[in-house]
Amino acid sequence: MRAAATVARAVRRPWLRWLLARLGAAVLVAWVVATVVFFALRAAGGDPTEAILGGPGSQAGPEAVAAARAQYGLDQPLVVQYLVQLWRVLTFDLGDSYARRVPVSELLAEQLPGTMLLAVLALALAWVLALAVATLAVRATGPFGRACAAALRGAEVVAAVLPHFWLGAVLIVVFSSTLGWFPATSSGTDPVGLVLPTVTLAVPVAGFLGQVMRDSLEEAAAAPFATSARARGASPVRVLWRHTLRHGVLPAVSLSGWAFGSLLSGAVVVETLFGRPGLGRLLLDATMQRDVPVVVGAVVLVALAYVVVMLLVDVAERLLDPRLRGAVAVPGAPGGSAPAARAGEPAVLG
């Protein structure tokens, strides 16, 4: 009774409720993702047993097929296989890869750092590019400046819709084959090799972030607090750094969580294109081979990484926006005020 009361009291603490809600959401996401991936893969045709027996089109004899099915539980009804897979995910034992016959966790641990390095670098570069373009566009004055700003706006839209495989191929032809500045392939932490894959991943994301940043920077620049700052005689640079930038980046911070997710999915293409080892390529190969444990493990890992990043984004938003600091409770919960005013309504900030 006492313990229950303690728990109940603790749960009343807003930050704990928030954390529990997030953890609950993470478990839910992992479950949904594992379920969808499991059944989608089995519905796509092809027999996972063949992954165990040397790949699709295997001509292995009846004994070998039966033995492999029994060893990996593939002779069980699909629902049982699903429950086993789910139990594995819940207990953090992801099982063995059908194709490679080593623990899935080992494969994931091998490939996660490389992909994370690439994604983090790309996100950082996207931020730098977006920030540079947005501040340039906002500060531009005069006919030439306005023309430049319009061109930058156009560039943002184009960048945002560039497919990775196309951009990467063009970068390879230009900077590797023709100019010879960077290698066409990449591996590990070799800084020179990382340049082209990072740029390929970063540019489309920078396009999105740049648009959002520019909009809110423009909005902030026109807001009363910015006008009053300028009236007090603050230089444009000071107005930007001290007053409007905070507004400008808030929506982009919110978007960064999404951006990170898109970077992880972009990694499938970019890693394959640049021959770079990583989670994306592992996932692609495993899908082709119907290596169910690897696919489920990799997708759940990526989903959880996404959840963690969203959590970090939440924290970052709160650090940047004082209005959100009291609002740690789950939206709608009594006592916690849902953040009514978000970025883009810079009435009280300045």
Add this chain to the structure above:
Amino acid sequence: MPHALRPARARTGAAIAAVAALALAACSSGGDASDDAATPQDGGTLVYATGDAEPTCLDPHVGGNYPQALISTQYLEPLVGRDADGTILPWLATEWSVSDDQLTWDFTLVDDVTFTDGTPFGAEAVKANVEHLQDPDTGSSTGYLAVQKVESVEVVDATHARFHLTEPDAALLESMSQQWTAMQSPAGIARGQQDNCAAPVGTGPFIVQEWVPQQQVTLVRNDEYVPHDPQAEHDGPAHLDEIVWRFIPDAATRYAALRSGEVQVIDNPQPDAIAAADAGGDITHVDAPRPGSSNRIELNSAQPPFDDVRVREAFVRAADPEPGIETLFAGTATRSYSPLSSVEPTAYGDEELFGTDVDRAEELLDEAGWTATDDEGYRTKDGQRLTVRFPVSTNQSVAAEQSLFEQIQANAKAVGFEVVLTPTDLSAWYAALGANEYEAVSAPYTKVGPDVLRILYHSDGTVPAPSGYFANHAQVRDPELDDLLDRAAATTDDAERADLYEQAQRIVLEGYFILPLYDQQNHFLTRGVTGVRTLDTVATPTFVDARLGS
């Protein structure tokens, strides 16, 4: 070996990239010419970039596909070799003889070779290897089929092995020349599959040192190498210190890496890159068509509409692949009229049978009763549309081939065929074949020697393996053909064998079961290296004679 994984290629990207390259090449001065061209030298590291899928196991006994054959050529050697004329040459076996009833084969083995773990090579090793291939736990597909008729291997003495067969097998030597039956150290095999997959132990010129998944396999020179490769040019260990075997799935990236000097050898180049190399410059082209079958479209004769030979001939007469082969492959692929690869001396082709004739196609379809036409312009019969389901494996069919199929689709439409092309990955593709959901399919098959005809066209090949796989996709069930193929497999008389195989190929061609297209394309581009050659067995490259420099 029924399949070779190849990555899909980003067609559009490459095309636009090519335009961008032209534009840039126009502005830049001289481009990528580097000055590493020195006289050939000993030592150094050769980097090989493969576009074939990364093997899940480096031991080609397990499963048995082309990527495994490619890399294992560097560290495993077969019992026998083969020259371009199809003559079997001694390798780890110096001589052999067969009993009169053709059920006993005696092999004499070399006596001066040890595996790189110190285990001596000999009859015990041969026995262990055949047993490894036949063990269900190994999960061998290709090698398993190759030694299917071997009942047991008897160790006569250290250098004499005796194969006891359940029935005559004229293809035994060809089967034992393949990389999928190559010799491994028994002690290496005994370590268990996980260890052996990671680093198989052989007698070859290189040793597997390290495998970084998705990235590369590092192979170091075998300093104790005793060369018995019948076609090697020099005597002794390889010139190179090591080979780094990299996995780079994208063809454009591989080509860029070759041009920038990151790698010295690439496989599966795109046709435009091959044509550019043939036109001159510092890139050398090695053309090594795979043995076994040609690349051909097989027509499923087990169900309508292709159960009628007239409809099959109509499709073949209307398809007109010639112009597409010429343009899409940039002149790098030669039209085939045979079920067999042009490297097979027993290949028989008949150009007459495959001339394009649209009028004849229309006539044949009329005769076969496909006379009505629906509102979309397709022929119908009894309310059924003349539909050809054609699943395409994007792993096996390169971009040029997929475009060729689209042209054939358009050409066949002109006479009233509805060809439904469905691009899928390899797993779903095999599933579609296993479920008989196809009327046409392209499924090349690599095997040394004409015995591949037995696998592809004997009625036994219509019976699915437990995985659902069967090799006779045209579903030919012809007792006369079966008899010819059985007799060919049982005779060791070369002339008689060639005659039987010619008769068999005639039946396949005249029955319009297939539309031959070209050899299984197997090209390599090299730059900054000399002495690269391919084996005349499964057309894999060997680097025992290779030196860096040019």
